[in-house]
Amino acid sequence: MPELRQDPVTKRWVVVAKERAKRPDDFVKRDGGSSPRVCPFEYGNESMTPPETLAFRPGELPPDSPDWTIRVVPNKFPVFTPENHDETINGLYLSRKAYGAHEVIIHGPQHELSLATYPTHQVAEVLRAYKLRYNYHKNQPYARYIQIIINHGKSAGASLEHSHSQLFVAPVLPELPAAQLHGAAEYYNENGHCIYCKIISQELAINERVVEKTDNFLAFVPFAAKLPFETWIVPLRHRPKFEDISNDEIEELAFIFGNTLRRFYNGLNDPPYNMYLHTSPPGYDPTDTYHWHMSIIPKLTIPAGFELGTGMWIDITIPEAAAKFLRNAAP
Amino acid sequence: MPELRQDPVTKRWVVVAKERAKRPDDFVKRDGGSSPRVCPFEYGNESMTPPETLAFRPGELPPDSPDWTIRVVPNKFPVFTPENHDETINGLYLSRKAYGAHEVIIHGPQHELSLATYPTHQVAEVLRAYKLRYNYHKNQPYARYIQIIINHGKSAGASLEHSHSQLFVAPVLPELPAAQLHGAAEYYNENGHCIYCKIISQELAINERVVEKTDNFLAFVPFAAKLPFETWIVPLRHRPKFEDISNDEIEELAFIFGNTLRRFYNGLNDPPYNMYLHTSPPGYDPTDTYHWHMSIIPKLTIPAGFELGTGMWIDITIPEAAAKFLRNAAP
Numbered sequence: 001m002p003e004l005r006q007d008p009v010t011k012r013w014v015v016v017a018k019e020r021a022k023r024p025d026d027f028v029k030r031d032g033g034s035s036p037r038v039c040p041f042e043y044g045n046e047s048m049t050p051p052e053t054l055a056f057r058p059g060e061l062p063p064d065s066p067d068w069t070i071r072v073v074p075n076k077f078p079v080f081t082p083e084n085h086d087e088t089i090n091g092l093y094l095s096r097k098a099y100g101a102h103e104v105i106i107h108g109p110q111h112e113l114s115l116a117t118y119p120t121h122q123v124a125e126v127l128r129a130y131k132l133r134y135n136y137h138k139n140q141p142y143a144r145y146i147q148i149i150i151n152h153g154k155s156a157g158a159s160l161e162h163s164h165s166q167l168f169v170a171p172v173l174p175e176l177p178a179a180q181l182h183g184a185a186e187y188y189n190e191n192g193h194c195i196y197c198k199i200i201s202q203e204l205a206i207n208e209r210v211v212e213k214t215d216n217f218l219a220f221v222p223f224a225a226k227l228p229f230e231t232w233i234v235p236l237r238h239r240p241k242f243e244d245i246s247n248d249e250i251e252e253l254a255f256i257f258g259n260t261l262r263r264f265y266n267g268l269n270d271p272p273y274n275m276y277l278h279t280s281p282p283g284y285d286p287t288d289t290y291h292w293h294m295s296i297i298p299k300l301t302i303p304a305g306f307e308l309g310t311g312m313w314i315d316i317t318i319p320e321a322a323a324k325f326l327r328n329a330a331p
Numbered sequence: 332m333p334e335l336r337q338d339p340v341t342k343r344w345v346v347v348a349k350e351r352a353k354r355p356d357d358f359v360k361r362d363g364g365s366s367p368r369v370c371p372f373e374y375g376n377e378s379m380t381p382p383e384t385l386a387f388r389p390g391e392l393p394p395d396s397p398d399w400t401i402r403v404v405p406n407k408f409p410v411f412t413p414e415n416h417d418e419t420i421n422g423l424y425l426s427r428k429a430y431g432a433h434e435v436i437i438h439g440p441q442h443e444l445s446l447a448t449y450p451t452h453q454v455a456e457v458l459r460a461y462k463l464r465y466n467y468h469k470n471q472p473y474a475r476y477i478q479i480i481i482n483h484g485k486s487a488g489a490s491l492e493h494s495h496s497q498l499f500v501a502p503v504l505p506e507l508p509a510a511q512l513h514g515a516a517e518y519y520n521e522n523g524h525c526i527y528c529k530i531i532s533q534e535l536a537i538n539e540r541v542v543e544k545t546d547n548f549l550a551f552v553p554f555a556a557k558l559p560f561e562t563w564i565v566p567l568r569h570r571p572k573f574e575d576i577s578n579d580e581i582e583e584l585a586f587i588f589g590n591t592l593r594r595f596y597n598g599l600n601d602p603p604y605n606m607y608l609h610t611s612p613p614g615y616d617p618t619d620t621y622h623w624h625m626s627i628i629p630k631l632t633i634p635a636g637f638e639l640g641t642g643m644w645i646d647i648t649i650p651e652a653a654a655k656f657l658r659n660a661a662p
Contacts, residue, residue: 157635304488
């Protein structure tokens with residue numbers, strides 16, 4: 001099963017996912033394309049995935065039958081598994097089993113559609129599945145941190161073309177959310193309010209990086225966007241936990257999230273992209289300090305040696321210009 | 332000129348490199364390849380680059396003439412420039428001019444060769460250029476941190492095919508080296524010796540992840556390798572600063588570095604790769620705590636939404652298996 005190994009210097013965890021591991025010689029670059037495969041995420045191929053953990057279907061159909069609208073299944077090559085959490089220490093080196101969970105949320109049955117082309121009510125179903133599965137996992141003993149993501153398109157890391165999200169449950173708090181929680185808590189201690197609420201009011205006042213605003217949500221390009229066209233979607237009012245989202249808010253989020261993806265789709269010609277959802281970790285108490293947000297990043301450049309060596313990002317668009325371009329793109 | 336913007340939550344800096352910035356619509360995905368270009372790094376095209384800052388040439392030839400063996404030039408689209416360091420504060424948002432330097436080290440005149448196929452003495456010349464330019468920049472007022480890297484191959488982020496390195500001089504200490512320096516100093520304070528020296532002795536004792544050992548250097552796959560086949564090269568004895576390397580050590584480093592690249596070249600069929608060199612920052616005083624090292628990472632997988640959202644890496648090879656594979660590959 002997969003393993004977590006701790007970097008002895010930085011104390012950061014890396015996942016060594018043996019279950020996904022090819023043999024070393026499988027990496028040898030070869031000519032010729034891969035042969036076409038049967039898609040395990042389509043109607044009729046339900047037996048190709050592990051048994052579902054959630055599905056939306058009309059009526060009284062049995063699990064793992066066709067005619068679902070959303071289907072959630074364990075990842076066949078999981079990065080985290082709920083099996084055990086043994087720890088091993090060897091001198092400087094600490095490792096532990098990668099205790100947790102890893103699921104796939106299939107966005108719908110139609111292979112040729114994606115969240116930019118599905119209707120809004122289908123996007124809302126996906127978000128509803130996020131909420132349900134988040135609420136399930138957050139109470140499990142392995143849940144220290146839950147990361148929901150989308151990889152859309154091969155060059156954004158999608159190994160299957162059929163539109164889907166992934167939900168990872170990790171037994172440790174990873175480096176980036178830890179840094180955000182730390183920074184947000186520090187700001188709160190000094191200023192008595194949420195830094196993300198402050199960012200939102202400053203973005204609305206400056207009005208240079210706003211892409212779209214609805215009654216309850218804001219889509220904007222962050223001041224220090226890491227990569228070209230990075231766009232955040234945040235609730236306008238203070239909301240520490242994504243999983244507390246109401247049904248009405250889900251409809252509205254589906255609308256602005258779908259619009260943002262359509263701006264990418266229309267403006268940048270269906271680019272590959274990554275999405276990640278940051279929210280307060282399970283059991284995280286000082287909920288005044290954090291504020292959930294989604295980040296959507298089209299995959300347009302290749303982070304390379306500088307980014308690997310420094311952890312510092314280079315954005316070759318100006319965030320204000322990127323926001324203007326997206327505002328003018330058809331939603 | 333390029334700008335540094337600070338993320339208001341994590342306090343990490345991002346470079347917004349306007350000089351490299353295409354207009355937003357240049358990102359729109361189009362069909363068809365790019366037209367062939369003239370390579371600015373070949374003999375006779377010296378006028379296509381900014382004037383050289385260093386070159387190795389036999390005899391008394393003038394600057395920017397052909398017949399060089401190594402040539403260093405400012406990057407034409409710099410991420411950092413030595414112009415000014417104005418700071419701007421706007422509410423929560425802090426930005427400053429990206430004061431610093433950004434150079435290209437051209438590995439040799441032959442377009443079809445790379446560090447894996449050049450002879451060892453040419454690799455040594457490249458390392459000698461690293462040392463000379465490092466020593467030049469470390470005394471400049473903008474030098475808070477110097478990052479030397481290689482991007483080899485298009486999918487590893489190389490925008491020009493002709494084999495070259497890049498040297499970045501930043502006016503801030505980036506996140507990852509800061510975390511390493513912090514972790515190494517903490518270990519030193521608790522244990523009274525360098526953590527990297529300890530890692531080296533443990534790797535030699537375990538002898539599972541060693542790729543090659545010479546009198547003064549070790550090539551090994553780290554215990555918590557971030558990505559498949561990540562390989563480190565470190566001096567066996569305590570060496571905080573790369574720029575203090577002796578001429579003899581340069582020859583030996585060129586040998587083991589070239590061997591490592593040839594193991595990649597032969598074993599993995601000339602994969603794209605990134606290299607970065609970590610060394611004590613200019614003026615960094617507690618030099619007992621840090622230990623310079625090179626990391627070489629073939630670009631075989633695509634870090635995606637999980638890595639972007641968490642800062643946590645997934646390695647789908649087992650480090651011990653990767654080391655065995657590389658040991659058995661022809662150097």
